[in-house]
Amino acid sequence: MSGTGAPGSGVAAVGVVGAGRWGRVLAGQARRRGHDVWLWDEDSDALAALRSPAAKRKTAVASAALEAGIQLARTPAELAERSHTLLVAVPVARLRPVAVALGAVVDGSHVVVHAVRGLEPSTLAAPSRVLREELATRKIGALLGPVLADELVRGRPNAAVVASRFDEVERAATLAFAGDNLLLYGNPDLEGVELAATAASALSVGLGLALALDLGPAGLALLIARAAAEMARLVEAGGGQARTAYGLAGLGFLIVQREAQRRDVQAGRLLAAGRSPAEVEAELGGVDGFRATEALAKLAAERKATAHLTRALAAILAGTMSAADVAQRVLAVGSGRE
Amino acid sequence: MFADAEPRIFQFMSERPAILRDVEDRVVEARLERARRSPDRDGLEYVLNEVAYSEMTRLDRGASDLDIFDYGHWHRLARQVGRMDEAARVATLRELVRAYAHDVCGKFTPGVYKFASKVLPSALGVLFNAQSPATLLRDLGKLGERVQVGGALDHVRRLAQRGTIVVVPTHSSNLDSVAVGYALEAAGMPPLTYGAGKNLFSNPLTSFFMHNLGAYKVDRRIRHGLYKEVLKVYSEVLLGRRYHSLFFPGGTRARSNRVESHIKLGLLGTALSANVRNLVAGKTNPNVYVCPLTINYHLVLEAETLCADHLREDGRHRYMIEDDEFSQMGTVARFVRNMMAMEYTLYLRFGTPLDVVGNPVDGEGRSLDRHGRPLDLARFFFGPAGLAEDAQRDAEYTRELGDAVARSFRRETVAVSTAVVAFAVFDLLVGRWPQHDLWRLLRVSKGERITRDELHARLDRLRAALQAQADAGEVHLAQQVATLGTAALVDEALRVFGMYHTVPVLHAANDAIEVANPNLLYWYANRLDGRRLHEANGHARNARGA
Numbered sequence: 001m002s003g004t005g006a007p008g009s010g011v012a013a014v015g016v017v018g019a020g021r022w023g024r025v026l027a028g029q030a031r032r033r034g035h036d037v038w039l040w041d042e043d044s045d046a047l048a049a050l051r052s053p054a055a056k057r058k059t060a061v062a063s064a065a066l067e068a069g070i071q072l073a074r075t076p077a078e079l080a081e082r083s084h085t086l087l088v089a090v091p092v093a094r095l096r097p098v099a100v101a102l103g104a105v106v107d108g109s110h111v112v113v114h115a116v117r118g119l120e121p122s123t124l125a126a127p128s129r130v131l132r133e134e135l136a137t138r139k140i141g142a143l144l145g146p147v148l149a150d151e152l153v154r155g156r157p158n159a160a161v162v163a164s165r166f167d168e169v170e171r172a173a174t175l176a177f178a179g180d181n182l183l184l185y186g187n188p189d190l191e192g193v194e195l196a197a198t199a200a201s202a203l204s205v206g207l208g209l210a211l212a213l214d215l216g217p218a219g220l221a222l223l224i225a226r227a228a229a230e231m232a233r234l235v236e237a238g239g240g241q242a243r244t245a246y247g248l249a250g251l252g253f254l255i256v257q258r259e260a261q262r263r264d265v266q267a268g269r270l271l272a273a274g275r276s277p278a279e280v281e282a283e284l285g286g287v288d289g290f291r292a293t294e295a296l297a298k299l300a301a302e303r304k305a306t307a308h309l310t311r312a313l314a315a316i317l318a319g320t321m322s323a324a325d326v327a328q329r330v331l332a333v334g335s336g337r338e
Numbered sequence: 339m340f341a342d343a344e345p346r347i348f349q350f351m352s353e354r355p356a357i358l359r360d361v362e363d364r365v366v367e368a369r370l371e372r373a374r375r376s377p378d379r380d381g382l383e384y385v386l387n388e389v390a391y392s393e394m395t396r397l398d399r400g401a402s403d404l405d406i407f408d409y410g411h412w413h414r415l416a417r418q419v420g421r422m423d424e425a426a427r428v429a430t431l432r433e434l435v436r437a438y439a440h441d442v443c444g445k446f447t448p449g450v451y452k453f454a455s456k457v458l459p460s461a462l463g464v465l466f467n468a469q470s471p472a473t474l475l476r477d478l479g480k481l482g483e484r485v486q487v488g489g490a491l492d493h494v495r496r497l498a499q500r501g502t503i504v505v506v507p508t509h510s511s512n513l514d515s516v517a518v519g520y521a522l523e524a525a526g527m528p529p530l531t532y533g534a535g536k537n538l539f540s541n542p543l544t545s546f547f548m549h550n551l552g553a554y555k556v557d558r559r560i561r562h563g564l565y566k567e568v569l570k571v572y573s574e575v576l577l578g579r580r581y582h583s584l585f586f587p588g589g590t591r592a593r594s595n596r597v598e599s600h601i602k603l604g605l606l607g608t609a610l611s612a613n614v615r616n617l618v619a620g621k622t623n624p625n626v627y628v629c630p631l632t633i634n635y636h637l638v639l640e641a642e643t644l645c646a647d648h649l650r651e652d653g654r655h656r657y658m659i660e661d662d663e664f665s666q667m668g669t670v671a672r673f674v675r676n677m678m679a680m681e682y683t684l685y686l687r688f689g690t691p692l693d694v695v696g697n698p699v700d701g702e703g704r705s706l707d708r709h710g711r712p713l714d715l716a717r718f719f720f721g722p723a724g725l726a727e728d729a730q731r732d733a734e735y736t737r738e739l740g741d742a743v744a745r746s747f748r749r750e751t752v753a754v755s756t757a758v759v760a761f762a763v764f765d766l767l768v769g770r771w772p773q774h775d776l777w778r779l780l781r782v783s784k785g786e787r788i789t790r791d792e793l794h795a796r797l798d799r800l801r802a803a804l805q806a807q808a809d810a811g812e813v814h815l816a817q818q819v820a821t822l823g824t825a826a827l828v829d830e831a832l833r834v835f836g837m838y839h840t841v842p843v844l845h846a847a848n849d850a851i852e853v854a855n856p857n858l859l860y861w862y863a864n865r866l867d868g869r870r871l872h873e874a875n876g877h878a879r880n881a882r883g884a
Contacts, residue, residue: 103709108695108718136713138695138738139731167730168721 011035014176015073015083017098019046022115023089025149028067030087030176038082039066040073042098047072080105085113085172087143088131092118092291095127099134106135111172113141113162117197117288119295124302126194126238141169142190143177144197145248146256152181159183161249163193185248192240196250199231199310201264202292204257206309208268211258213327223309227254230309234296237305264289271316272323290317345528346580347552350446353579360575361439365567366432382427383419385564389434390416392562404536404557406441438568444531444554451529451552487521488814489688489750493701494629495527497691500703501625502580504609505530507686508598508632508747509586511639512538512662513673515553518584518631521686531576532584533569533605552581570608577612577626587743591640593648595864597632597747601740603733610694610736614719614727625715627699628739630689630746634816636756636834639663639673645861649780673838685754685816689746695735696742753804753866754816756843759831760862761871762796763788763844763853769874779878780856787850794824796873803871813869 012035016027019041031037041047050066073079079086080102090098095116106112112135116127125133131140141164152158162173162184170186178184187193210223231245231254244250257265267287270280281287297314300307312329315321321329372380393412401408419427497503507518515532522530531552539555556569577583585605588598609626616624638644643662663669690698695718697705705713718735721728767783774782801824807813808820818830828851835843841855843862853859872879 103707104711107714109720133708136707136717138718138735165734168728171722 012085012172012176013038013083015040015079015086017041017076017079017086017088017102018090019043019050020089020091021149023087024066025152026087026089026115026143026177027070029152029179029182031067031070033176033179035176036082037067037070038073038079039070040076040079042076042094042101076101077105080107080110084109085111085176087173087176088112088114088116088127090116091288092116092120092127095130096120096134099130103134103136106137108136108138110135110137111139111141111166111169112137113143113164113169113173115143117144117201118292119194119198119299121291121295124295124299126191126198128190128194139166139169139172140164140190141166141173142193142197143173143184144193144253146252147182148256148260155181157181157183159185159248159252161185161187161193161247163187163190163249165190187244187247187249189241189244191238192235192244193247193249195235195238195240196231196245196247197253198292199234199245199296200250200253200257201289202296202310202313203227203231204254204262204264205268205271205287205289205293206313207254207258208265208270209272209313209323209327210268211265212269212272213323215327224254227309230307233305234300234307234310237303238299263287274323277317277319293317346582347446347529347531348448350444350531350552350581354443354445357572357575357579358436358439358443361443361568361572362432362436364571364575365435365439365564366428368567368571369431369435369564370428382424382431383422386419386427386430386434387416389562389564390419393560396559396561404539406437434564435568438565439572442554442556442569442572444552446529446531446552485517485521485524485684485686487525487686487688489631490629490690491525491688494627494688494691495525496701497627497629497699497703498528498582501623501627502577502612503530503582503627503629503691504577505582505584505629505631506587506606506743507584507630509588509591510595510633510635510644511591513639514586514633515584517633517684517686528582530582530584533573566604570604573605574608574612574615577609578615580623587740591644593644595638595641595644595648595861596867597751597865599744599748599868601743603736603740606740606743607732607736610732610739611727613694613715614725614732617716617719618725618727625703626694627703628692628694628743630692630743630750632685632687632689632747632750632752634685634687634752634754636683636754637673637838639669641858641861642839645857648861649777649857683816685752685814687750687752687814689750692739692742692746694739696739748868749812750814751865752814752816753808753819755818755822755827755831756834756862757865758800758804758819759793759797759828760843760859761866762793762800763851764859764863765800765872765874766792766796767853767856767859767874768872768876768878771878772874772876774876774878776860776878779876780860783853783856786853786856787847788853789850790825790828791849793828793851797824797827799873800871804866807869 014030014035015038016023016030017040019039023039023041027037027039050072073082086102086106088095088098112131114127114131119126120130128140128142132138141162143160143162145160147158147160158181160182162170164170165188174184206227207223210220215223228246228251231250232242235245235250236242263284264287267280267284267289270283271277275283277290281290293310293313294317296307296310299305300310312321312326316323316326369380369382369385373382373385390412393407394409394416397405397409397412415430419430422430494503505518507514515534519529529552531554533556534553536555536557554572557565573583587601587606589602592598606628609628613624613626640662663673693699693705693715695715697707697713699705705715707713716725719725719727721731766788767779767786771779771782801819804813804815804819808815818827822830832844832846832851836845839855839858843855843858844851845854
């Protein structure tokens with residue numbers, strides 16, 4: 001039974017799944033808001049490391065030390081029993097096994113929000129679908145948008161979308177995480193928000209590429225406008241609403257990627273410099289934008305959606321086109337109606 | 339027939355006054371609460387005005403003896419409501435709700451039920467047929483063979499002991515409720531209460547039985563919110579008191595003959611409300627189980643009228659059709675007689691029963707997750723306020739339940755010979771005229787011939803595809819479709835198609851098959867639409883959401 005700290009009392013018990021940086025930052029956000037926070041990770045070594053004094057010193061060096069007062073759950077059962085609202089922050093490739101573990105303990109009353117970008121590689125399923133398939137509860141949502149962990153910790157303003165068809169999910173996520181440093185906006189278009197976030201990650205690679213190729217301000221404007229239109233088509237192809245692509249999860253995220261020169265953008269720059277995708281991954285330590293690109297190119301082919309940019313990026317990743325060819329090809333597309 | 343206690347509905351008449359009081363109180367309380375919360379939008383003056391206006395507009399278009407009040411009554415209400423004080427408005431609201439509830443509320447007479455279940459088949463036989471008693475008896479014996487109930491029947495029967503069942507069938511014909519009633523009675527299931535169009539109560543044959551077998555009256559001509567609320571609350575009160583029910587979740591008979599994929603959520607949502615209220619009240623056996631059922635006809639009584647309505651090019655479809663084949667006793671008689679004499683089967687198939695949020699339910703009444711693990715249904719209704727209703731959440735749950743019902747309809751569809759052969763022929767026609775839109779195709783294909791060889795080859799591929807879907811549990815095949823040789827299957831479909839419709843759908847012409855009624859051909863083919871069975875890629879396929 002999940003009992004303690006039901007939302008509405010003003011103080012909730014929040015469970016965070018995933019002890020990676022993003023999970024620790026969001027756990028800290030909830031803790032600073034005064035909630036009881038429980039953290040669990042399927043990698044028990046990672047959790048044990050967080051418990052050891054040495055690790056505490058080590059994480060303290062990173063910008064996201066574990067906030068004081070966060071409790072570590074030994075099992076998913078303990079997490080689900082202690083907390084009514086759960087936040088899942090793991091890489092998309094690890095989502096299925098995590099969802100399976102939660103599936104045995106989460107009941108119909110839990111609110112489960114994920115902060116997972118991308119589509120499951122083998123099925124092209126959005127994270128909410130993976131959760132829906134494995135969990136009893138229907139109250140599932142996503143928290144996605146142009147949020148930067150460092151900025152959040154520093155207390156500077158950030159914003160994100162809480163996407164769910166259930167108002168209760170929006171209320172629970174707002175209660176758990178919203179604050180002066182994190183504005184949350186509701187959107188019932190869950191599939192749309194997930195796809196917009198994934199597409200923005202993929203197209204950030206293209207943005208990095210364009211920046212490195214020095215297309216100039218006008219060329220860049222063209223690319224960003226095209227990227228926004230492409231995100232909208234991909235969102236629609238996946239069953240979402242086109243306008244969701246122009247919101248925080250899509251366009252908002254694309255802009256923050258560029259402004260903060262995040263990893264996906266850096267990866268595009270390195271591709272433009274002639275590095276192979278494998279070299280780029282090795283140098284940066286994994287690139288979400290690459291996975292997103294591959295998944296969306298497949299989705300676009302399956303759903304017959306027009307996606308010139310994504311397909312061109314996928315061709316670079318597959319080694320069938322060079323970065324320079326792509327710039328030529330992509331800019332040559334169009335000159336028809338907008 | 340009933341091993342256990344007397345069916346619940348046998349107590350209906352003694353509970354009827356309490357049921358009516360419940361409905362009245364709940365609707366009035368809910369309305370007063372809404373009026374308190376948003377007086378500008380839901381104030382009683384506004385509500386009563388809206389009702390009066392809606393009824394006057396309707397009666398302007400034509401009154402009938404089914405109306406509970408005449409135009410003058412509503413006109414007086416509209417004139418007076420502005421001057422009434424609040425107490426008078428509350429009293430008026432209560433009177434209206436009471437009048438509507440009485441109009442809706444059915445009756446159930448055990449005597450009539452027992453009489454009907456024993457005598458109705460022969461009574462119908464006598465009405466429908468002037469055959470000798472010997473042939474009549476023989477045909478009635480066959481009626482049992484003619485109606486086959488399959489799928490999760492035992493499962494549904496067990497759940498009827500543990501909680502309240504709501505049978506939700508596909509809807510093709512006004513004979514559906516008769517067919518379901520007959521089949522469930524024969525299968526030893528308790529009788530169901532159900533909402534039936536008020537117009538059916540004016541049919542002298544059906545009216546008596548409808549009135550006395552637990553049907554309640556739904557007047558589809560009344561469109562305002564207060565009436566719809568009375569209907570919903572009535573259904574909810576019945577379910578809450580453990581009366582098994584039947585809803586047609588597609589709302590109205592499928593005009594296109596496609597298996598319903600769009601489920602109306604209004605009435606379906608009453609199953610959830612009743613379940614949550616039972617849980618909150620701590621009742622024993624609180625759960626309501628939703629039991630999807632497909633009704634698969636070889637021929638549909640009202641096919642010609644429904645098809646004509648579906649194909650109206652002006653798009654002005656009729657929500658209610660009152661002058662169809664069902665209102666012509668001779669046609670109904672011919673249809674039923676053919677069905678009994680011509681040896682084709684009506685297939686009814688139950689899908690896995692669902693709980694009110696769309697999870698499958700096992701024979702013990704436990705909800706299961708995708709991996710077959712038992713779930714505590716009550717937990718789904720826990721929110722910040724504990725165990726309670728939450729309108730927004732519950733509407734989402736009901737939408738998911740509707741999706742689960744639609745998926746079940748699809749899986750439990752039985753592909754019958756007429757639909758399979760019609761589909762193959764229609765697909766060949768689309769391939770002949772890929773540029774034609776649907777209407778043009780239907781105009782030019784009358785009299786078109788298809789050689790037996792061509793049809794047999796297409797049918798073989800279609801049956802292989804259907805068999806693959808059947809193996810994957812996505813459809814079921816009628817026995818003839820599964821076992822007959824291709825030529826025999828075509829002959830069987832031609833025989834059935836030729837026996838009832840004024841213009842046969844297809845007929846044999848030497849070595850070819852001639853399309854005699856393209857509209858009905860398309861209509862019967864639609865039953866298998868949406869399964870990726872098409873080979874021809876023509877414009878006609880894309881009409882009306884094909």
